[in-house]
Structures are given as structure tokens and as C-alpha cells.
């Protein structure tokens with residue numbers, strides 16, 4: 001029987017963490033849905049066999065029916081993800097429960113978890129998995145960045161493959177028990193963090209480091225295009241500058257200064273776009289640890305919108321400050337640039353954190 005309690009996941013060695021549930025609860029109907037709701041969970045993924053009902057049975061216990069009803073009344077979306085080899089039985093069970101199910105590659109693959117989340121429009125932090133097996137339900141949930149609640153199997157009668165899993169599970173379970181705190185209802189209360197343990201501070205510092213690399217990329221590529229890149233017999237700068245002047249200001253004198261000024265903005269576009277993509281790539285993996293590792297178009301689009309908005313904010317703030325401060329031209333310039341940069345960095349960070357990457361982050 002699983003003693004109710006929670007695991008200190010951040011203290012578990014990395015290689016074991018993937019198998020660690022967030023919490024143990026004896027039976028599904030003992031899971032407190034009000035508490036899950038208060039923790040921001042909105043989608044509950046459910047295993048079937050030995051979690052909702054005994055293996056091979058078609059009789060859903062009254063406690064399961066009552067619990068499902070209560071969770072739905074609370075406002076939860078519920079979805080079954082099962083490794084069953086009998087989809088007809090699964091379909092019949094889900095119909096009688098009135099809840100949805102998904103079929104895809106078997107747990108511990110992330111596929112069913114990701115499919116269920118995208119169907120119900122919930123991010124990993126808003127989702128919780130409840131199941132009775134470490135090697136499928138819990139491992140799969142962790143791989144998808146979802147909290148898992150590990151329940152006691154309802155019966156000892158099981159599929160032969162599951163019985164083998166139970167032996168491995170027993171060994172892992174013994175190790176995990178060292179990090180277990182009984183009677184903690186769901187999550188372990190966090191230690192009081194110091195400044196650098198605050199997640200938002202760490203995220204901001206990472207964001208800033210990546211910002212520096214993006215700036216280097218931006219300036220480096222822009223410099224290359226302006227002063228090194230050839231174009232046939234001449235340079236790219238001269239070619240672009242002359243073309244721009246020819247289109248927008250025909251007849252104006254083609255001085256070296258006029259050509260350079262005209263080429264500056266068009267040759268800045270590519271470096272800026274590449275620098276922003278660099279920001280997306282590393283922030284999605286390192287700073288905000290997005291659960292889904294492949295590049296997601298909607299996140300990329302949002303990232304560009306926020307980053308480009310932040311650039312406009314930078315321009316607006318620095319121009320305003322430049323007009324307001326009068327303590328010497330170079331100092332005015334330095335103060336204006338600094339103010340623009342700080343405000344834009346904050347706008348960028350807050351926008352990316354609260355909008356672009358909201359709800360898609362992996363949990364440790």
C-alpha cells in the first residue's frame with residue numbers, strides 16, 4: 001500500500017528523478033481535487049487498469065464514479081491514457097464514465113501525454129497524471145514534464161509484463177523512499193529560497209546571458225555584412241547602399257557616407273532576426289525549459305512579437321530620455337541608451353515569461 005505523502009524531487013539523484021512521482025496516494029478517490037485545483041491543475045490524465053478499476057474488469061467502483069463526477073463538477077478536464085491492448089473495452093469504459101481518451105504510442109512514450117494536453121489545451125504545469133505504475137505512468141509523465149501521483153494497484157491480478165515491471169518498480173521504489181515525506185498532501189513545501197534560489201531571478205540571469213550572446217550575434221553579423229561581405233567586384237554595403245539610394249533618393253550624391261547610411265538598416269534585418277532566433281532557441285531550452293523539445297511555430301511567433309515589441313520600446317524610451325536629459329551630449333547618449341536597454345530587457349523578459357512560455361515549462 002502506498003503511504004500518502006510527497007517526494008522531495010529536487011533532492012533525488014538525476015538518474016532516478018525520472019522515475020519519481022510527485023506524490024503517493026493509496027487510492028484514486030483519495031486524491032483531493034480541490035487541492036489540485038488550488039495548485040493550478042486543470043487537466044487530469046488517468047491510467048485505467050488498477051487505477052480506475054481492477055485489471056480486465058468492466059465494473060467501475062462507485063468511489064471511482066463519484067470521484068470522476070466531483071472532479072468534473074470542479075471544472076477539471078479528464079482524459080484517459082492507457083497502454084491497453086483492448087481499445088474496445090477502453091472505449092466502452094470511457095463512454096460509461098463520460099470522459100475522453102487518447103490512443104498513441106504506449107507509455108512511457110510522451111506521445112499520449114502530449115496528445116491529451118494539446119487536445120485539452122493545457123500545458124504541462126496545468127496537468128497531472130494519476131497511475132499505478134512507475135515504469136509507464138510516472139516515467140511517461142516525468143518525460144512530458146507533468147506531475148505524477150502514484151496510487152496503489154487495485155488488485156494483484158495483472159498482465160504478465162506488468163508483473164516483471166513490478167520487480168523493477170520495487171527496487172526503484174526502495175531508493176525513492178529515502179526522499180519521501182509521509183503525510184505531506186501533494187507537494188513538498190519548498191525551503192525558504194535565498195535570492196539566487198528564486199526561480200524568477202535565475203531565469204532573469206539566464207535570460208540576460210542569452211541576451212548578451214544574441215547581441216554579439218547581431219553586431220557580429222551586421223559588421224560582417226557592412227564591412228566584409230563582398231558582392232561581385234564591389235562590397236555588399238556599396239551594392240545595397242547604392243540600390244537603396246537609387247530607389248528612395250534618386251539623383252542624390254553617392255558619397256561614401258550616404259551609401260553607408262543607406263545600407264545600415266537593410267543590412268540590420270537579417271542579424272536581428274537571427275539574434276532573436278538565438279534567443280528563442282536557448283531560452284526555450286535553458287531558461288524556461290519547454291517540455292516539448294522540438295521547435296514550435298506558435299512559440300517562435302510569440303517570441304518574435306515580444307522581442308520586436310521590446311525593440312520598439314527601447315527606441316521609444318531612449319529617444320524620450322535623450323530629449324529630456326541635458327548634461328552633455330555623450331552622457332545624454334549613454335543615459336538614454338542605458339534606460340532604453342533596461343526597460344526593453346524587462347519588457348522582453350516579462351513578456352516571454354508570462355506569455356510566450358507560460359504553461360509550457362517542464363517541471364523538475
Ligand SMILES: [Mg+2]
Nearest residue numbers: 047049050132
Ligand atoms: Mg495501470
